[in-house]
Amino acid sequence: MGIMSIQSIQGASAPLRPRRFAPKTGGDSKFRPEIQALRALAVTAVLLYHLWPKTFSGGYIGVDVFLVISGYLISAHIQREIQSTGTFRFRRFYMRRVRRLLPAALLVLAVVAVVTILLIPMTYWKDWLGQVVSSLFYVENWYLALSSTDYLAASANASPVQHFWSLSLEEQFYLLWPIWLVFGLWALSKTGLSRRNQPIWTIGIALIASLGYSIWFTNVSAAEAYFVTPTRIWEFAAGGIAAAIGLRIRNRFVAGLASWCGLAVIAACVITLSGATPFPGWIALIPVASTLLVIAAGVPAQWWSTQWLIRFRITQWLGAISYSLYLWHWPLIVIIPVIAGSPLTGPQRLGLIALSAAAGWASKRYVEDRFRQTPNFAAGAKPVRRALVGLRVALIGSIAVAAVALPGLAATTQRSSEAEIALADAQASDFLCLGWNAAQPGCAPAANTSSVIPDPIIAQRDVATVDCAQRGARTKLLTCEFGSKGDNAVSVVLAGDSHAGQWLPALENIALARNWKITTLLKTGCRLTQAPAGTLAVDANCALWNQSAQDWIMSHTPDLVFVSGRSSSADGIPTAEVDLRAQANGIANAWRSVTANGSSLIALAETPQPVVGGLTDPGACVLAHDQSQCTFREGLETSDPQPLAAEMVPGVSLIDLSDEFCIDGYCPAVVGSILVYADNNHTTASFMQTLTVPLGRALTDF
Numbered sequence: 001m002g003i004m005s006i007q008s009i010q011g012a013s014a015p016l017r018p019r020r021f022a023p024k025t026g027g028d029s030k031f032r033p034e035i036q037a038l039r040a041l042a043v044t045a046v047l048l049y050h051l052w053p054k055t056f057s058g059g060y061i062g063v064d065v066f067l068v069i070s071g072y073l074i075s076a077h078i079q080r081e082i083q084s085t086g087t088f089r090f091r092r093f094y095m096r097r098v099r100r101l102l103p104a105a106l107l108v109l110a111v112v113a114v115v116t117i118l119l120i121p122m123t124y125w126k127d128w129l130g131q132v133v134s135s136l137f138y139v140e141n142w143y144l145a146l147s148s149t150d151y152l153a154a155s156a157n158a159s160p161v162q163h164f165w166s167l168s169l170e171e172q173f174y175l176l177w178p179i180w181l182v183f184g185l186w187a188l189s190k191t192g193l194s195r196r197n198q199p200i201w202t203i204g205i206a207l208i209a210s211l212g213y214s215i216w217f218t219n220v221s222a223a224e225a226y227f228v229t230p231t232r233i234w235e236f237a238a239g240g241i242a243a244a245i246g247l248r249i250r251n252r253f254v255a256g257l258a259s260w261c262g263l264a265v266i267a268a269c270v271i272t273l274s275g276a277t278p279f280p281g282w283i284a285l286i287p288v289a290s291t292l293l294v295i296a297a298g299v300p301a302q303w304w305s306t307q308w309l310i311r312f313r314i315t316q317w318l319g320a321i322s323y324s325l326y327l328w329h330w331p332l333i334v335i336i337p338v339i340a341g342s343p344l345t346g347p348q349r350l351g352l353i354a355l356s357a358a359a360g361w362a363s364k365r366y367v368e369d370r371f372r373q374t375p376n377f378a379a380g381a382k383p384v385r386r387a388l389v390g391l392r393v394a395l396i397g398s399i400a401v402a403a404v405a406l407p408g409l410a411a412t413t414q415r416s417s418e419a420e421i422a423l424a425d426a427q428a429s430d431f432l433c434l435g436w437n438a439a440q441p442g443c444a445p446a447a448n449t450s451s452v453i454p455d456p457i458i459a460q461r462d463v464a465t466v467d468c469a470q471r472g473a474r475t476k477l478l479t480c481e482f483g484s485k486g487d488n489a490v491s492v493v494l495a496g497d498s499h500a501g502q503w504l505p506a507l508e509n510i511a512l513a514r515n516w517k518i519t520t521l522l523k524t525g526c527r528l529t530q531a532p533a534g535t536l537a538v539d540a541n542c543a544l545w546n547q548s549a550q551d552w553i554m555s556h557t558p559d560l561v562f563v564s565g566r567s568s569s570a571d572g573i574p575t576a577e578v579d580l581r582a583q584a585n586g587i588a589n590a591w592r593s594v595t596a597n598g599s600s601l602i603a604l605a606e607t608p609q610p611v612v613g614g615l616t617d618p619g620a621c622v623l624a625h626d627q628s629q630c631t632f633r634e635g636l637e638t639s640d641p642q643p644l645a646a647e648m649v650p651g652v653s654l655i656d657l658s659d660e661f662c663i664d665g666y667c668p669a670v671v672g673s674i675l676v677y678a679d680n681n682h683t684t685a686s687f688m689q690t691l692t693v694p695l696g697r698a699l700t701d702f
Contacts, residue, residue, distance in 0.1 A: 036319030058273025071239025106397035113404040121620035135164035138171040145227040160331035210234035218281030256305035262293030276539035325360030419455030435690030438672025456619030465501035469522035475544040483511025500564035505689040527565025531586025564604040567640040584644035605656035611680035618669035630669035
């Protein structure tokens, strides 16, 4: 597909006449300082969000700003070429995208792959290298959507190339958008629609269809909707519509106000939106419309306008390096703490900003510019030569990345298969003389070897209730049933967050022995509480889910309710005493409602967390060191609000099995050849299953 003649598509009866798609003033072919400033704002928002997700909780909207800019510039470019030549050269368009974007992206992927193999524990390889490969083919957004990743949950397990989801989205847009525009114009030319309105209708159809789907799917599944292409096309199309109608504010005073308003609203979104906001959906209209306001305003000339901010040298410099800065900042944020074995401190985060900017500048100067300006790529070079060189660069770079990533993936896949077999064998033997059972009479002491179950490289898959816990911004109540199926079974509920759900393997064994039917009411990051939304760890979605969960308990009146919840923040910082008491009050209020309704309630005290004790990656530690080095000091006594809540609600029982995890305050990562922790705060289902006996003893009276 080389040169496509619009005149030939439309037929001889409809000769092509030049028409204006872009605004007269400024011209989209000229440098646009306001667009460069928007790029600077967008990349800054994303960088701040990734470094301080709680403070700049809505910084992810920087991506939406980028999407609108891309839609505006690419649509204007396509329309301008059709206007001036009557043709569109697909091959030239795609080769320009290759030389503009691919070299720097391939370099980042290659560096991440090499660093992963050389410096990163094998526990990370499968996910990281798998995402390197998906990013190589620009399908990372679909990889994350299909693997149910929740980007806005700020997961500690994110890969260093997870940010390629937006680049994948853009590449898919670059591939499909020219085809849609060219053939859309051809199709509409047959309808008698005026040529001025043909591009508007072509883009508008895509915008309306995508926006409608985005609103619907965000309500259905926000985590997946965040990544998939159909929910995002409308943001590109919004920029395309602006280019098609020549969006421009002519009144200087209005333009000055509009520019300030647009920038201010974008900045406000960075502060006010959060991971609890259903996104993209209709809410994304706010940053999208604000971006269009800034574009339409241009560079206002008044002394009080935004022109000084837009033309500020640092602003323009950040805009110029924004692509490379975006590429490099996230791998640095993810990889450095893994290599160091500790979270980033405040000063380190500031230093990482400088390091990211330096890497972005170097990449822009020595990679981006080099490939754009090399004679083989320059505009004067022969098209065929440019195409061949571009394809050669893409092919060699892709092969180099694949040559590093694929063998690593193969090695970890083989080891994972062997680990799954070993885990299945241990499960078949009911973990005889393994884990907690290893200390029982008749069991020989386990040798301190590097062989543990589950193997650390599959430990994160050895968790309970993955498919039964609601996630992210969803509020719909999910219920799953375990244990006895008999009609006369004792009705039992397990309610809370993932730290409540991790008790299920032991509880299910007890349920089968005692004729219990367990129903799970679980949501990631959301314990059972009546604390109002917006306080502590309770966002609006958690509050809505809590209402549904407590309504279910009230209407079903189970015989017994188990509750638990995480007692520290994601970075392992224990809860402050004043917040601890506030949390306990909200929890106690929920418990009172349950007990007043006739159900017995048992709180399961929080399990010791490695991240609180300074062990950031138990699995990686076990792989790299002797097991004896992989211990941490227990530090949860002042972090769990449940003991305080239990004192407030008569009749509530509190079960604390911390002594089964720790000896004299020190907690090992491996007990009886069983890996205790799936990550830095959750237990493995395998170890929890070996706690069936001690938990059963604690439940003797129930």
